[in-house]
Amino acid sequence: MKGNSYFSRKLHSLLGIIPLGGFIVVHGLTNYQAFERGPEGFAKGVHFINSLPVLPLLEIFGIYLPLLFHGIYGLYVAYQSDSNTGRFKYGRNWAFTAQRITGVITFVFVFWHVYQTRLQIYLGHLTHEELGSTMNLIASSPVYFVLYLIGVLAAVFHFSNGLWAFLVSWGITVGPKAQRISSYICMGVFVIVSALFILSLIAFGGDEFKEAANAATAFTNIG
Amino acid sequence: MADTTVATKTVKFIITRQDTPDSKPYTEEFEIPYRPNMNVISGLMEIQRNPKKTDGSNTAPVCWDSNCLEEVCGACSMVINGKPRQACSALVDKLEQPIRLEPMRTFPVVRDLVINRERMFGALKRVKAWIPIDGTYDLGPGPRMAETKRQWAYELSKCMTCGVCLEACPNVNDRNSFIGPAAISQVRLFNAHPTGEMNKEERLDALMTDGGIEGCGNSQNCVRSCPKGIPLTTSIAAINKDTTKHLFKKWLGM
Numbered sequence: 001m002k003g004n005s006y007f008s009r010k011l012h013s014l015l016g017i018i019p020l021g022g023f024i025v026v027h028g029l030t031n032y033q034a035f036e037r038g039p040e041g042f043a044k045g046v047h048f049i050n051s052l053p054v055l056p057l058l059e060i061f062g063i064y065l066p067l068l069f070h071g072i073y074g075l076y077v078a079y080q081s082d083s084n085t086g087r088f089k090y091g092r093n094w095a096f097t098a099q100r101i102t103g104v105i106t107f108v109f110v111f112w113h114v115y116q117t118r119l120q121i122y123l124g125h126l127t128h129e130e131l132g133s134t135m136n137l138i139a140s141s142p143v144y145f146v147l148y149l150i151g152v153l154a155a156v157f158h159f160s161n162g163l164w165a166f167l168v169s170w171g172i173t174v175g176p177k178a179q180r181i182s183s184y185i186c187m188g189v190f191v192i193v194s195a196l197f198i199l200s201l202i203a204f205g206g207d208e209f210k211e212a213a214n215a216a217t218a219f220t221n222i223g
Numbered sequence: 224m225a226d227t228t229v230a231t232k233t234v235k236f237i238i239t240r241q242d243t244p245d246s247k248p249y250t251e252e253f254e255i256p257y258r259p260n261m262n263v264i265s266g267l268m269e270i271q272r273n274p275k276k277t278d279g280s281n282t283a284p285v286c287w288d289s290n291c292l293e294e295v296c297g298a299c300s301m302v303i304n305g306k307p308r309q310a311c312s313a314l315v316d317k318l319e320q321p322i323r324l325e326p327m328r329t330f331p332v333v334r335d336l337v338i339n340r341e342r343m344f345g346a347l348k349r350v351k352a353w354i355p356i357d358g359t360y361d362l363g364p365g366p367r368m369a370e371t372k373r374q375w376a377y378e379l380s381k382c383m384t385c386g387v388c389l390e391a392c393p394n395v396n397d398r399n400s401f402i403g404p405a406a407i408s409q410v411r412l413f414n415a416h417p418t419g420e421m422n423k424e425e426r427l428d429a430l431m432t433d434g435g436i437e438g439c440g441n442s443q444n445c446v447r448s449c450p451k452g453i454p455l456t457t458s459i460a461a462i463n464k465d466t467t468k469h470l471f472k473k474w475l476g477m
């Protein structure tokens with residue numbers, strides 16, 4: 001990598017929380033509307049997001065560019081690391097390796113997921129209103145359900161453990177005690193955000209969303 | 224009775240050897256007579272006296288580095304039963320047998336267990352891990368250090384540049400230019416010193432370039448491996464804080 005890797009790494013770290021970490025939490029909460037309020041609640045959530053001003057700019061500068069930079073630079077960071085969990089079987093060392101593995105899984109998952117949902121809307125194969133039915137088709141297929149479950153858990157672990165690392169990398173949690181307490185909080189974040197996504201996946205797979213689904217139009221669109 | 228058991232007891236070693244810096248490593252097995260209170264170095268000395276492998280055939284004596292023999296110089300660092308540590312403080316009675324010895328491959332292997340730790344000293348030079356006091360006239364005594372600060376700074380000063388923390392770090396390898404935990408902790412030490420503090424920005428700047436502090440990925444193996452119990456991860460996080468502050472100060476032109 002050209003330039004000063006200190007600045008690239010700092011930017012990588014910052015983007016992981018702002019905006020990407022913020023995005024994943026908001027995304028989890030929106031999806032959770034599917035569990036809490038059913039198809040209408042979810043549709044409302046989608047509608048709310050689509051009514052935001054300057055949405056295309058928000059998407060480009062708030063999601064796509066940060067994701068591309070963090071994701072591609074993250075792959076390079078992962079490539080630069082060894083894994084020595086065989087020799088050093090410590091929890092934090094496992095988390096170090098897991099951070100890199102989940103980063104790679106998240107990379108693949110996010111592109112696939114965006115292809116199945118947002119890209120289909122750009123291509124005109126789907127409308128925002130049909131997203132609930134698309135998700136129903138995905139979540140009611142056992143194979144897709146398991147793949148989504150893995151993708152979602154990997155992404156949320158990556159975010160939660162990344163939050164812990166972020167606090168160290170910026171010198172916010174310095175001593176062992178502060179780092180231990182922050183690890184409990186980040187574990188809590190992992191459990192809560194994972195629950196949001198898993199419950200919404202379950203809700204998407206349910207009959208409510210099936211009825212709302214217009215199977216004939218949506219089925220051909222998921223790949 | 225003790226005498227008869229001692230006479231027949233042996234110690235088994237499996238040693239990874241390498242004849243030249245570029246040749247392929249191979250292992251050899253040794254079985255030597257046991258003596259009470261042996262450490263790994265005295266085992267290696269026995270092999271040097273009588274360089275015969277377990278199968279009875281002759282071999283070249285095994286090469287290693289050592290100096291102080293009291294865990295303060297770091298020269299004898301090697302991988303013993305999978306963990307990097309000092310051979311002089313590795314007591315045979317406390318080790319599982321066969322005892323496996325390997326060089327710390329994070330560093331260039333010179334021969335057998337001898338490695339070149341030059342990068343450790345290069346890192347200290349890079350971060351200016353010293354206090355510049357030389358001048359053309361006597362500058363007089365510097366400011367005093369608070370006792371509370373001296374106490375934790377003393378812990379950091381115990382570093383013997385052994386390289387164990389770099390061997391344990393998954394981010395110190397051929398694909399990565401990370402400087403390693405030891406030098407970062409030394410920046411904290413010299414920046415804590417009342418006179419050293421006068422040059423603290425220079426040391427922070429050195430860690431804010433390629434291969435600096437950003438190479439840390441928080442595996443925290445270093446703090447669990449350091450033979451001197453140096454709080455390396457606390458040092459790294461503290462310097463993360465200082466470099467972050469320094470970064471914003473520079474941006475704001477302060």
Ligand code: HEM
Binds near residue numbers: 099159
């Ligand atoms: C798209 C694929 C992604 C890849 C390949 C990837 C890769 C990585 C890697 C390798 C690290 C470790 C850096 C280190 O500890 O030295 C990391 C850290 C991090 N990632 Fe990702 N990541 C990806 C997506 C995401 C997403 C979507 C988020 C947000 C939800 C995220 C949030 C974070 C955070 C917060 C950190 C910690 C930053 C730090 O260490 O200071 N990452 N990422």
Ligand code: SF4
Binds near residue numbers: 388452
């Ligand atoms: S910090 Fe500890 S492990 Fe690292 S070089 Fe110094 S003494 Fe050795």
Ligand code: FES
Binds near residue numbers: 289294296297310
């Ligand atoms: S010989 Fe000095 S540390 Fe072992």
